[in-house]
Amino acid sequence: MPVIEVKNVRKALGGHPALKNVSFSVKKGEFIGIVGPNGSGKSTLLRSLVGIITPDEGTISILGSDPKKDRGYLNQVGVLFGNKSGLWPYVSVIYSLKYIGTLYKVKDKEKRIKKIAKDMEATYLLNRLPKNLSLGQRMKCELMATLIHDPKLIILDEPTIGLDIAAKGDFIKYLLHLQSEGKTIVLVSHSMGDMNNANRLIVTGNGQIVFNGTSKKLKSVVNYKVITLHLLKPLNGKYVVSTRLLKGAVIDDVLKIFSSKGIIDFEVRLPTIEDVLSELYRGMK
Amino acid sequence: MIELGVKESVANWKATLIRSFQMAIVGFIIGYFWFITTGDPKYMVYILMAELIAFNRPRVAKEFSQMIRTAKIDVWMTRPRSLFYKFFGIFFGRSLVGLLISSIIVIPIAFLYYPPHLIYLPLFFMAFLVNYSISAIIGYLSFWVGDSRPYEFIVDKINFFFSGTLIPFEFLPTWLATITKSLPFQLVGYFPAKAMVGDFMPLLFLSGILWTTGLVATALIIEKIGVKKYEVVGG
Amino acid sequence: MKWLADRIILNIKSAYHFKKSFYTQVISMFLNNMIWLLLISLLFTQVSDIGGFNRTRYLVAYSYATLVYAITSISFGGVHRVWEYIVEGSLDRFMVTPKSPLLMALTARINVYALGDLTQAILILIFLKAPLRLLLFLPASFAIFLSFLVIVNSLYFFIEDITGQIHRQLWLTLLTFGMWPIMILPQPLKFFTYYIIPGGITFFYATENAYTGGWAPQLWLLAIIFPLIAGIMWKLGLKKYTSSNLGVNIND
Numbered sequence: 185m186p187v188i189e190v191k192n193v194r195k196a197l198g199g200h201p202a203l204k205n206v207s208f209s210v211k212k213g214e215f216i217g218i219v220g221p222n223g224s225g226k227s228t229l230l231r232s233l234v235g236i237i238t239p240d241e242g243t244i245s246i247l248g249s250d251p252k253k254d255r256g257y258l259n260q261v262g263v264l265f266g267n268k269s270g271l272w273p274y275v276s277v278i279y280s281l282k283y284i285g286t287l288y289k290v291k292d293k294e295k296r297i298k299k300i301a302k303d304m305e306a307t308y309l310l311n312r313l314p315k316n317l318s319l320g321q322r323m324k325c326e327l328m329a330t331l332i333h334d335p336k337l338i339i340l341d342e343p344t345i346g347l348d349i350a351a352k353g354d355f356i357k358y359l360l361h362l363q364s365e366g367k368t369i370v371l372v373s374h375s376m377g378d379m380n381n382a383n384r385l386i387v388t389g390n391g392q393i394v395f396n397g398t399s400k401k402l403k404s405v406v407n408y409k410v411i412t413l414h415l416l417k418p419l420n421g422k423y424v425v426s427t428r429l430l431k432g433a434v435i436d437d438v439l440k441i442f443s444s445k446g447i448i449d450f451e452v453r454l455p456t457i458e459d460v461l462s463e464l465y466r467g468m469k
Numbered sequence: 470m471i472e473l474g475v476k477e478s479v480a481n482w483k484a485t486l487i488r489s490f491q492m493a494i495v496g497f498i499i500g501y502f503w504f505i506t507t508g509d510p511k512y513m514v515y516i517l518m519a520e521l522i523a524f525n526r527p528r529v530a531k532e533f534s535q536m537i538r539t540a541k542i543d544v545w546m547t548r549p550r551s552l553f554y555k556f557f558g559i560f561f562g563r564s565l566v567g568l569l570i571s572s573i574i575v576i577p578i579a580f581l582y583y584p585p586h587l588i589y590l591p592l593f594f595m596a597f598l599v600n601y602s603i604s605a606i607i608g609y610l611s612f613w614v615g616d617s618r619p620y621e622f623i624v625d626k627i628n629f630f631f632s633g634t635l636i637p638f639e640f641l642p643t644w645l646a647t648i649t650k651s652l653p654f655q656l657v658g659y660f661p662a663k664a665m666v667g668d669f670m671p672l673l674f675l676s677g678i679l680w681t682t683g684l685v686a687t688a689l690i691i692e693k694i695g696v697k698k699y700e701v702v703g704g
Numbered sequence: 705m706k707w708l709a710d711r712i713i714l715n716i717k718s719a720y721h722f723k724k725s726f727y728t729q730v731i732s733m734f735l736n737n738m739i740w741l742l743l744i745s746l747l748f749t750q751v752s753d754i755g756g757f758n759r760t761r762y763l764v765a766y767s768y769a770t771l772v773y774a775i776t777s778i779s780f781g782g783v784h785r786v787w788e789y790i791v792e793g794s795l796d797r798f799m800v801t802p803k804s805p806l807l808m809a810l811t812a813r814i815n816v817y818a819l820g821d822l823t824q825a826i827l828i829l830i831f832l833k834a835p836l837r838l839l840l841f842l843p844a845s846f847a848i849f850l851s852f853l854v855i856v857n858s859l860y861f862f863i864e865d866i867t868g869q870i871h872r873q874l875w876l877t878l879l880t881f882g883m884w885p886i887m888i889l890p891q892p893l894k895f896f897t898y899y900i901i902p903g904g905i906t907f908f909y910a911t912e913n914a915y916t917g918g919w920a921p922q923l924w925l926l927a928i929i930f931p932l933i934a935g936i937m938w939k940l941g942l943k944k945y946t947s948s949n950l951g952v953n954i955n956d
Contacts, residue, residue: 234546235547236547258548263544268540272473274477274480274481274866275476279473283473481864483864484864484867487863487870488869488870494896495880495881498889498896501889502884528867622729623732623736626736630743640750642746645746
C-alpha cells in the first residue's frame with residue numbers, strides 16, 4: 185500500500201482553482217521532492233496532505249487514513265513548516281520538545297530527545313533558548329520536534345529557507361539518514377539543491393502536476409545543452425554569456441556567431457535541473 | 470504541560486514580578502477606595518481577590534487570532550489533540566505563576582482588613598477555565614472573520630463590567646444586578662471574590678459548573694467547525 | 705507641526721481604507737464608553753458623592769481622561785506599539801530616518817478606537833457643561849500621559865516581556881487611577897497615584913482645579929518632570945538597544 189495516495193484532487197481557494205485534478209502516490213521509503221514556482225499549488229497540496237485543507241473533489245490517503253476524517257494518522261506523521269516555529273522562544277529547547285512529546289504520548293521522552301539530539305549532533309542545543317539560536321540551529325531543533333514521536337512519514341515545507349550552504353547540506357544529509365532508516369520523506373522546496381538526492385521529483389504548475397519522475401528523466405525533457413562563452417568584448421554589457429545548443433546543432437556555428445566579440449574560452453554542459461525547471465516554468469506562464 | 474507555562478513565566482521573571490506588584494498595588498488602591506466608600510473592610514478583600522483573577526486572566530484570543538491570521542496555526546494543526554487542549558496547560562502555567570506571586574503579596578494585606586477564606590482558592594480554577602473558554606471562542610472567530618481583535622475588545626469590556634470586578638453587584642440597580650447574575654462573567658469575579666469573604670453561594674457554584682462545562686464544550690465545538698472551515702492560500 | 709499633522713492625516717486615511725473595521729472599532733469604543741458612563745450614573749443612584757465628587761463632576765473627570773487618552777492615541781497612536789518594535793528588534797527602520805526615532809515610532813500609526821473615545825468625550829463634556837478652564841490643563845495632562853507611556857515602553861529596553869502585558873497593565877492602571885476620585889485615599893496611596901502612576905493628578909486633580917478655579921501647580925510641575933524622565937529613559941534604552949536578526953518575532 186502506498187504511504188501517500190492522491191487521486192483526482194481538486195481544490196479552489198477564493199474562487200481560484202488552486203489544485204486541478206492532481207494525482208500521485210508515494211511509496212514507503214521514498215524521498216520525494218515537490219517543487220514549483222510561487223502560486224503553483226505546492227503549499228495547497230501539502231496542506232491537503234496533512235488535513236489542514238479539505239479538497240473539493242478527489243481522495244487523499246495518508247498511511248491508509250483520510251486526513252480530514254481520521255486524525256489518528258498524525259501520530260505517525262511529522263510535519264515541519266520552515267517559516268513557522270513550534271518552539272517557545274523563552275524556554276529551553278528540551279522543554280518545548282518534552283511538551284510536544286507529551287502531546288504524542290511518547291514514553292521515555294527525555295531518552296528519546298537525547299537520542300535524536302545525539303544523532304543530529306545537536307545535544308548542545310537542548311539547554312539553549314530558541315530565541316538565542318541561529319536559523320540553522322533553530323531548524324535543527326524544529327526537526328527534532330518533528331521526529332520526537334518517531335513518525336513513519338516526514339513532510340517538510342521549505343525547511344532550508346534562509347539557511348547557508350553548510351547548514352542546508354547538514355539538514356539534507358540527515359534527511360537521507362532518516363530515509364535509510366526506512367522513513368518516507370516528502371520535501372517541498374524552492375531550492376533545487378535540496379532535491380538532488382530525491383528519488384523522484386514532482387513539479388507543480390498552475391495547480392497541476394506537470395512532471396512526476398526522476399531527475400534524470402526531468403533533464404531528458406529538454407533537448408539542448410548549454411554553452412557558456414567568455415568574451416573579450418562585452419555583448420549587451422556582459423562578458424560571460426550562455427546560450428542553448430539544440431540537439432543536432434554544431435558548436436562551430438555557435439562560435440562563429442560570437443567570434444566578432446572574441447571568444448576567450450567556452451564550455452558545454454548538460455542542463456541542470458534549474459535550467460529544466462526554468463524551461464517548464466516559462467511554459468506554464 | 471503546565472510546566473511549560475510555568476517555565477516561561479519564570480524565564481520572564483522580571484515581567485512576572487512587575488506585573489504581580491502592579492496588580493497588588495492597583496488592587497489595594499481600588500479596594501481601599503471601596504473600603505472608604507462603604508466602610509466595610511470586606512470590600513477591600515473582595516476587590517483584591519477579583520483583581521487577582523482579572524490580572525491573571527489568560528489572553529488566549531489574541532494568540533489564537535494571531536496564529537490563525539498568520540497561518541502559524543498550521544504547525545499545531547498537524548499535531549494531535551485540540552488547540553484548546555494543547556494550549557491550556559501553557560496558559561494555566563502562566564496564570565498560575567502570576568497568581569502565586571501576586572497572592573504572596575496580596576493575601577497578607579487582605580488579612581489586615583478581613584481574613585479571606587482561603588479554602589475557596591480552588592474556585593480560581595473555575596474562573597480560569599471560564600476565562601480561557603470565552604477567550605478561546607473569541608480567538609476561534611478568526612477562522613471566520615480573519616481578525617477577532619475587535620470582538621475580543623468588546624467581550625473584554627463586557628467581562629470587565631459584568632464580572633463584578635469593577636463595581637460589586639450590590640451597588641448596581643436591582644434590574645442590572647439580575648442581568649449580571651444570569652451571565653457567566655460573574656464566575657470570574659463576583660462569585661470567587663464573594664466566596665473568599667465568606668459569602669459562598671452553593672447554587673451559584675452548581676450553576677457555575679454547568680456554565681463551565683457548557684463553555685468548554687462550546688469552545689471545542691467551535692474549534693472543530695473552524696478547523697474544518699480553515700483554508701489558507703499557499704506561498 | 706505640519707509634518708505631524710500630515711502624518712496623522714495619512715494614518716487616518718490608511719486606517720480608513722478598511723472601512724468596516726474602522727467603523728466597528730470607532731462605534732464599539734463609543735458604546736463601551738457609554739456603558740461605562742451608564743454604570744457610573746447608576747452607581748451614583750446608590751451613593752450621593754464619592755470623595756466630594758458628585759455624578760456630574762465625576763463624569764466630567766472621566767470624560768476628560770477619555771479626551772486626553774484619545775488625543776494621545778490619535779496623534780501618537782504608535783505609543784501602544786513601541787514596546788513591540790523594541791522586542792522584535794524592528795526599531796531600526798525608525799532609526800534610519802532624518803527625524804527622531806521616538807517621534808517616528810510614536811506616529812507610526814493611529815489607534816482607531818480612540819476616535820470613538822474622542823467623539824464620546826467631546827459630546828459628554830459639552831452636554832455636562834464642563835468648565836472651559838479644563839482646556840487650560842489639557843496640554844499638561846497630555847504631556848504627562850504621553851510621557852508616562854514612553855517611560856513604560858522604554859522599560860522594554862531593559863526587561864523581557866514578549867506578551868506586552870506590563871505595558872498594557874501599566875497604562876490601564878494609569879487610566880484606572882484616573883477613573884476613581886482618589887483624593888479620598890490616605891497620603892501614601894495618594895502619593896503613589898499622583899506621582900508614580902499619575903492617573904490621579906493627570907485627570908481628577910485637573911478636574912477639581914477646573915471647578916474650583918485653581919491653577920493645578922502640581923500638574924504643571926509633573927508636566928515638566930515626566931517628559932524629562934521619559935527622555936532620559938528613552939536615551940538610555942536606545943543605547944542599550946541592539947538590533948539583531950535573532951530578535952524574537954512576537955508573532956512566533
